[in-house]
Amino acid sequence: MRWWERDPWLELAQVLLRNPFRTLLSSLGVGWGLFMILITVGASNGLEEGVKADMGNRVKNSAFLWGESTSLPYKGYARGRDIELTTMDVAFLEENATTLEAVAPRNQLGGWRGGNNVTHGLKSAACGVYGDMPVYKDIDPIVIMEGRYINERDLEDRRKVAVIGKRVRQLLFDREEQVLGSHIQIQGVTFTVVGVYRSQQTGEDAEESENSIFTPYTTFNHAFHMGDRVGWLSLLIREDVPGDTAVAEVLRLLKAQKSVHPDDPRGFGHWSMAEMHEEMTTVFSAFRWVSFVFGGLALFAGVIGIMNIMLITIKERTRELGVRRALGATPANIVVQIMVETLTLTVLAGLVGGILGVATLEALDAFLTASEDNGIFRHPHVTLDVLLTALGTMTVLGAFAGVLPALRALRVEPVEALRT
Amino acid sequence: MIDLLGITKTYTTGAQSLQVLKGVDLAVETGELVAIMGSSGSGKSTLLNILGLLDGYDEGMYRLDGKNMAKLTERRAAELRREMLGFVFQSFNLIGFKSAAENVALPLYYQKVPRKERLRRSHELLERVGLLEWADHLPSQMSGGQKQRVAIARALAAQPRVILADEPTGALDSATSEEVMSLLKELNGDGMTMVVVTHEAEIAAECQRTIRLRDGLVESGAHV
Numbered sequence: 001m002r003w004w005e006r007d008p009w010l011e012l013a014q015v016l017l018r019n020p021f022r023t024l025l026s027s028l029g030v031g032w033g034l035f036m037i038l039i040t041v042g043a044s045n046g047l048e049e050g051v052k053a054d055m056g057n058r059v060k061n062s063a064f065l066w067g068e069s070t071s072l073p074y075k076g077y078a079r080g081r082d083i084e085l086t087t088m089d090v091a092f093l094e095e096n097a098t099t100l101e102a103v104a105p106r107n108q109l110g111g112w113r114g115g116n117n118v119t120h121g122l123k124s125a126a127c128g129v130y131g132d133m134p135v136y137k138d139i140d141p142i143v144i145m146e147g148r149y150i151n152e153r154d155l156e157d158r159r160k161v162a163v164i165g166k167r168v169r170q171l172l173f174d175r176e177e178q179v180l181g182s183h184i185q186i187q188g189v190t191f192t193v194v195g196v197y198r199s200q201q202t203g204e205d206a207e208e209s210e211n212s213i214f215t216p217y218t219t220f221n222h223a224f225h226m227g228d229r230v231g232w233l234s235l236l237i238r239e240d241v242p243g244d245t246a247v248a249e250v251l252r253l254l255k256a257q258k259s260v261h262p263d264d265p266r267g268f269g270h271w272s273m274a275e276m277h278e279e280m281t282t283v284f285s286a287f288r289w290v291s292f293v294f295g296g297l298a299l300f301a302g303v304i305g306i307m308n309i310m311l312i313t314i315k316e317r318t319r320e321l322g323v324r325r326a327l328g329a330t331p332a333n334i335v336v337q338i339m340v341e342t343l344t345l346t347v348l349a350g351l352v353g354g355i356l357g358v359a360t361l362e363a364l365d366a367f368l369t370a371s372e373d374n375g376i377f378r379h380p381h382v383t384l385d386v387l388l389t390a391l392g393t394m395t396v397l398g399a400f401a402g403v404l405p406a407l408r409a410l411r412v413e414p415v416e417a418l419r420t
Numbered sequence: 421m422i423d424l425l426g427i428t429k430t431y432t433t434g435a436q437s438l439q440v441l442k443g444v445d446l447a448v449e450t451g452e453l454v455a456i457m458g459s460s461g462s463g464k465s466t467l468l469n470i471l472g473l474l475d476g477y478d479e480g481m482y483r484l485d486g487k488n489m490a491k492l493t494e495r496r497a498a499e500l501r502r503e504m505l506g507f508v509f510q511s512f513n514l515i516g517f518k519s520a521a522e523n524v525a526l527p528l529y530y531q532k533v534p535r536k537e538r539l540r541r542s543h544e545l546l547e548r549v550g551l552l553e554w555a556d557h558l559p560s561q562m563s564g565g566q567k568q569r570v571a572i573a574r575a576l577a578a579q580p581r582v583i584l585a586d587e588p589t590g591a592l593d594s595a596t597s598e599e600v601m602s603l604l605k606e607l608n609g610d611g612m613t614m615v616v617v618t619h620e621a622e623i624a625a626e627c628q629r630t631i632r633l634r635d636g637l638v639e640s641g642a643h644v
Contacts, residue, residue, distance in 0.1 A: 006535060007529060007535055011518075014517045014518065015517070018517050319513065320515055320516075322513075323509075323513045323515065324526070324530075325474075325498065326472070326474060326501065326507050326513075327501070327502060327507070327526055327527045327530060327574070327578075328498050328499070328501045328502020328503070328527055328530040328531065328578065329498060329502075329530050330494070330495045330498040330499065330530075331494050331495060331498070332495070333498075333530060413474070413475075414472075414474040414497075414498075414501075415469050415474045415475055417474070417507070417509060417513055418465065418468065418469065418472075418474065418509065418586055
């Protein structure tokens with residue numbers, strides 16, 4: 001077929017429009033299949049976006065590390081020794097670790113559902129109180145609503161200042177009360193509020209996060225008698241280094257430093273955002289694949305429908321095909337004709353389904369955006385490569401569907417034209 | 421134009437085999453209008469299939485315009501059909517969803533003639549058979565005689581060497597039959613070689629010569 005010519009297409013239109021209702025019905029399956037692929041993949045993308053947003057877009061390359069008891073004897077130490085991190089270890093890591101952007105020690109007081117430990121005037125609240133470094137803001141990004149975050153001067157001077165969460169403010173202060181510059185008591189120690197923040201997370205996570213108070217690390221250790229003990233380390237891993245590589249390096253350094261057996265699986269505990277993120281990405285890509293496979297099966301069923309209708313039309317057109325052969329159509333002419341008819345029917349149906357699918361996702365997205373719903377389902381969409389893969393799959397399936405009808409058409413002999 | 425020598429053809433169905441042509445000898449000269457007659461079962465349909473390169477033969481020799489037609493591939497047969505042969509069928513065999521002009525142009529499409537040229541020629545031919553004003557009509561809107569004239573125009577489209585007509589008036593009443601026959605004779609008068617298969621004596625009588633077939637053999641009229 002010479003595709004740039006008008007006739008084959010004209011002929012195609014004539015063939016397909018001869019029985020428009022039947023053409024419509026038989027192509028419905030393929031359209032539906034493509035529609036389903038796009039909707040399910042789009043929905044799983046929406047779920048992924050929602051869940052990731054729920055995690056507060058926390059910096060992907062962060063990790064947390066703490067001391068635990070050992071499980072192997074080493075260098076004269078018995079097993080079961082508790083490893084405690086100190087500020088010395090922080091300095092050691094800062095000096096020796098090559099995979100880290102920053103190391104921030106943290107300490108914590110009280111916590112979620114703990115007893116009331118913070119008061120302001122007559123009001124009291126149970127909050128998580130943390131001793132933090134200024135760099136922690138880069139690891140767990142929060143949004144400062146009023147005032148400022150902890151800075152280096154606070155640390156050097158061991159200033160008794162605090163940055164409180166939105167929720168803490170609600171619990172301790174009246175609505176119109178001046179917050180910045182006022183005093184709160186944390187376990188009896190007076191701090192001056194210098195900032196209010198809110199979380200980037202959503203839901204319960206946000207509530208918990210906003211029920212916290214950040215104080216300078218040095219002030220915290222002094223005020224609450226922590227000495228140089230470090231609760232745990234927050235690590236900011238260099239962008240170009242995979243999460244597990246960095247964690248492995250840090251563990252190797254710390255094990256040497258703290259005389260822990262290099263093969264000891266315990267001694268230190270760690271949790272990394274990167275690993276978590278990788279896991280989630282794997283889960284969602286599996287989601288996408290499952291959607292694609294099931295949508296593909298729907299598409300396959302649709303293509304079988306098209307193949308079926310093509311086989312029926314071949315039967316009906318036996319005489320026409322015979323006449324064409326008698327008039328000089330070669331077997332190749334006939335094969336091309338039937339293949340093109342099948343493919344066109346498939347592709348047209350698929351395009352309609354695809355357009356409807358994308359339109360539906362867009363509409364859903366617009367609706368969700370407009371309603372400012374911050375649930376775990378947001379911004380459903382399909383990427384161009386998903387769209388192209390779906391269209392490509394459909395074309396391959398369409399070509400497959402054309403083979404059997406084309407072979408059937410080939411079996412029509414030119415003598416058919418002479419049968420009366 | 422056509423030379424057949426000792427053509428045989430046997431159809432085998434399961435264990436049974438039936439020799440339909442038992443050694444057919446005949447010749448048709450350029451510019452002749454020849455009728456092939458025979459009762460049903462005489463082998464005239466099979467002979468027409470072989471003449472029209474729609475089917476092969478077992479033994480013998482078939483020369484069309486001096487070329488040997490032995491052992492053709494399907495593709496080569498299709499090429500020869502579109503270059504050398506025009507067909508007129510008893511039941512017209514126009515394609516129902518195509519207009520008269522498109523039907524006439526179809527053989528030219530398979531000859532890869534550009535569309536404009538194709539339509540120009542098909543209109544010319546429709547004028548020739550007196551149906552120019554019907555060019556855009558579908559076959560279903562035409563009478564039997566008109567359809568057969570369109571079919572004749574289609575047979576002429578590829579400028580063939582021979583036109584093979586299979587019972588061209590079989591589906592027509594006597595008045596229209598007469599019309600169609602005079603058109604065929606007119607074309608023959610312009611030099612077109614024609615072979616008409618028929619079982620009607622009146623139709624055969626209008627041809628210059630009648631080849632009679634009986635039980636797979638030529639009974640009479642094999643040569644001029």
